[in-house]
Amino acid sequence: xxxxxILPLTLALPCVSAITLHRRDxxxxxxxxxxxxxxxxxxxxxxxDVVSTSLYNNLNEYYSVNITVGTPGQNVSVxxxxxxxxxxxxxxxxxxxxxxxxxxxxxxxxxxxKSSTFKLLDYxxxxxxxxxxxxxxxxxxxxxxxxxxxxxxxxxxxxxQSYNNIGIIGIGYSASTDAASALGKDYDNLPVALAKxxxxxxxxxxxxxxxxxxxxNILFGGVNKAKYQGELQTLPIVQNxxxxxxxxxxxxxxxxxxxxxxxSYTTGLPLAVxxxxxxxxxxxxxxxxDPIYKIVGATYDSKYGAASISCxxxxxxxxxxxxxxxxxxxxxxxxxxYLNYAxxxxxxxxxxxxxxxxxxxxxxxxxxxxxxxxxxxxxxxNEISIAxxxxxxGDDDIVEIGTGTAAVPGATLVASAVSSATGNGxxxxxxxxxxxxxxxxVTASATGTETGSATGSATGSAESGGATSxxxxxxxxxxxxxxxxxxxxxxxxxxxxxx
Ligand SMILES: *[C@@H]1O[C@H](CO)[C@@H](O)[C@H](O)[C@H]1NC(C)=O
Ligand SMILES: *[C@@H]1O[C@H](CO)[C@@H](O)[C@H](O)[C@H]1NC(C)=O
Ligand SMILES: *[C@@H]1O[C@H](CO)[C@@H](O)[C@H](O)[C@H]1NC(C)=O
Ligand SMILES: *[C@@H]1O[C@H](CO)[C@@H](O)[C@H](O)[C@H]1NC(C)=O
Ligand SMILES: *[C@@H]1O[C@H](CO)[C@@H](O)[C@H](O)[C@H]1NC(C)=O
Ligand SMILES: *[C@@H]1O[C@H](CO)[C@@H](O)[C@H](O)[C@H]1NC(C)=O
Numbered sequence: 001x002x003x004x005x006i007l008p009l010t011l012a013l014p015c016v017s018a019i020t021l022h023r024r025d026x027x028x029x030x031x032x033x034x035x036x037x038x039x040x041x042x043x044x045x046x047x048x049d050v051v052s053t054s055l056y057n058n059l060n061e062y063y064s065v066n067i068t069v070g071t072p073g074q075n076v077s078v079x080x081x082x083x084x085x086x087x088x089x090x091x092x093x094x095x096x097x098x099x100x101x102x103x104x105x106x107x108x109x110x111x112x113x114k115s116s117t118f119k120l121l122d123y124x125x126x127x128x129x130x131x132x133x134x135x136x137x138x139x140x141x142x143x144x145x146x147x148x149x150x151x152x153x154x155x156x157x158x159x160x161q162s163y164n165n166i167g168i169i170g171i172g173y174s175a176s177t178d179a180a181s182a183l184g185k186d187y188d189n190l191p192v193a194l195a196k197x198x199x200x201x202x203x204x205x206x207x208x209x210x211x212x213x214x215x216x217n218i219l220f221g222g223v224n225k226a227k228y229q230g231e232l233q234t235l236p237i238v239q240n241x242x243x244x245x246x247x248x249x250x251x252x253x254x255x256x257x258x259x260x261x262x263x264s265y266t267t268g269l270p271l272a273v274x275x276x277x278x279x280x281x282x283x284x285x286x287x288x289x290d291p292i293y294k295i296v297g298a299t300y301d302s303k304y305g306a307a308s309i310s311c312x313x314x315x316x317x318x319x320x321x322x323x324x325x326x327x328x329x330x331x332x333x334x335x336x337x338y339l340n341y342a343x344x345x346x347x348x349x350x351x352x353x354x355x356x357x358x359x360x361x362x363x364x365x366x367x368x369x370x371x372x373x374x375x376x377x378x379x380x381x382n383e384i385s386i387a388x389x390x391x392x393x394g395d396d397d398i399v400e401i402g403t404g405t406a407a408v409p410g411a412t413l414v415a416s417a418v419s420s421a422t423g424n425g426x427x428x429x430x431x432x433x434x435x436x437x438x439x440x441x442v443t444a445s446a447t448g449t450e451t452g453s454a455t456g457s458a459t460g461s462a463e464s465g466g467a468t469s470x471x472x473x474x475x476x477x478x479x480x481x482x483x484x485x486x487x488x489x490x491x492x493x494x495x496x497x498x499x
Pocket of ligand 6: 317332
C-alpha cells in the first residue's frame with residue numbers, strides 16, 4: 001500500500017531481548033513490501049493469436065516496490081535491482097511510454113512539469129545494453145519518498161528514451177552509478193542517501209524475495225530474523241580491480257544431492273558471482289552447469305538463453321547447494337523448474353529450467369537462486385551475510401543494523417572465506433581479508449571465467465521487450481568493443497558491464 005508501507009515496527013517487535021545488541025524499541029529501519037511481477041512481452045500485445053500465452057509463457061520477471069517522486073508525490077513502481085546503482089523512472093512523453101498502447105500506465109511515470117521541487121542537472125544517464133538501447137535521459141534531483149522516509153534533493157535519472165515499461169531502482173554501490181562510472185560524477189544513491197538522511201544507521205539492507213507467488217520484503221537498515229533458518233554467515237565482497245563495484249562473492253562449490261547420492265562440482269571455482277535481483281535466472285559457466293544438466297536431463301537453448309527440462313522434474317527430490325567458503329544455500333529442484341513456463345520450440349511437457357549458461361561471462365545468481373536465500377547487503381563494510389530463507393518463520397523479528405564493523409546483528413563471519421576470485425571482470429589477486437577480530441589470508445586459484453577488462457558496474461533490466469528480444473545472441477555479442485555500457489540481456493538480466 002502506498003505511503004502506509006512502513007512496517008509498524010514497534011508493534012512487530014516481540015519482547016526485547018537483552019542479548020541482541022541492536023534491538024531497539026524504535027529501530028531505524030525502513031521496510032517495504034516487494035511484489036513479483038511479470039513483464040508481458042510486447043510481441044504478444046499485437047494480437048491475441050501471435051503467441052498463445054496459455055501454451056507458451058516466456059518468463060520475464062522482476063520485483064517491484066512502490067515509491068513516490070516529486071512534490072506532490074507521484075506514484076511509481078520500480079524494479080529492485082541489486083545489480084545496478086541508479087534509480088531511473090520513465091517520463092510520460094518518452095519514446096516508449098507515449099505510444100498508443102499506454103505501456104507505462106501500470107507502473108506509472110514521472111511528469112516533471114507537475115513537480116514543484118524538480119531540478120534538472122546538466123548531464124545524462126545513458127545505459128546501453130546488448131539487446132539494444134535501454135534507458136537514457138537527464139539526471140535530476142527531486143524529493144523521493146520510500147517506505148515512509150523522505151529524501152530531499154535525491155539524485156536520479158528520468159528516461160526520455162527507454163524500452164522498459166517500469167523504471168529501475170538500483171541499490172548497488174554508489175561508485176557504480178552511470179554518472180560515476182561514465183562521467184566521474186559521484187553521487188549518493190539510495191542506500192547511501194538513506195543512511196545520510198538518518199532514516200537508517202548505515203548503508204545496508206536485507207532482501208527477502210519469498211516464494212514464487214508470495215510478496216517479499218526489503219528492509220533498509222535492518223534484519224528480519226523470522227525470515228531465515230540457522231545463522232547469517234558473513235562473507236567478504238569480492239573486489240574488482242581493487243575496487244568494490246558490484247555485490248559479488250566467491251562461489252566455492254556447487255553440489256547436487258538426491259536421496260541416494262551427492263555430487264560435488266568445483267570446475268572453475270572459486271568464481272566471482274554477483275547476487276543480482278534484476279536477473280531472472282542463475283547464470284554460470286557451461287563447464288560447471290553441464291554435469292548438472294546431465295543428471296537432471298536439462299538442455300540449454302541458446303536461441304532463448306533458456307534451458308528446457310521435463311516438467312516432471314519439478315517434483316524430483318534433488319537439492320542444488322551453493323557453497324560460499326562453507327556458507328550454504330540449497331535450492332530445491334521445485335524452485336528451479338518453472339511450471340507453466342516454456343519457450344515456443346520446447347518439446348511438449350518441457351518446462352523452463354532456471355539455471356543457464358553465462359554465455360556473456362557474467363556469472364549471476366538471479367532470482368532462481370535468491371528466492372532460496374536471505375541476503376543482507378552491507379555496503380559500508382563490504383560484506384554480504386547469507387542464510388537459507390524461511391518462508392514460514394512466523395511473526396516478524398526485526399533488529400537494526402548498526403554502524404561500525406560487524407554491524408549486522410546475529411551474523412557470524414565465515415572463517416578463512418575466499419575473498420578474491422576471477423569472473424565478472426574480477427582480476428585474480430592474493431587478498432588479506434580482515435573484519436572485526438578475525439583475519440584470513442586467502443589465495444584463490446586462478447581459474448574461472450575471465451571477461452577481459454570488464455568491470456562489474458551495473459544497470460538492471462526488467463525488459464518488457466520480453467524473452468524474444470533478449471536473445472542469447474545478444475548475450476553472445478557481449479563484445480569488448482562497445483564504447484559505453486553493455487548489458488547481459490537474457491530474460492531481464494540485470495548486470496551492466498562497464499568497459
Ligand atoms: C498514490 O497511491 C496512494 C496509495 O495507494 C493513493 O492514495 C493515491 O491516490 C495515489 N496517487 C495518485 C496520484 O494516484
Ligand atoms: C504498488 O501499487 C500498486 C497500485 O496501487 C498496487 O497494486 C501494488 O500492490 C503495490 N505494490 C507493492 C509492492 O506495494
Ligand atoms: C518531454 O517533455 C520535456 C518537458 O516537459 C522536454 O524537455 C523533453 O524534451 C520531452 N521529451 C521528449 C522525448 O519528447
Ligand atoms: C547513448 O549512447 C548511445 C551509444 O553510445 C548513443 O548512440 C546515444 O546517442 C546516446 N544517447 C544519449 C541520449 O546520450
Ligand atoms: C540420484 O542421482 C544419481 C545421479 O547422481 C542417479 O544415478 C540416481 O538414480 C538418483 N537416485 C534417485 C533415487 O533419484
Ligand atoms: C532437500 O531440501 C529439503 C528442504 O530442506 C529437504 O526436505 C529434502 O529432504 C532435501 N532433499 C534431499 C535429497 O536432500
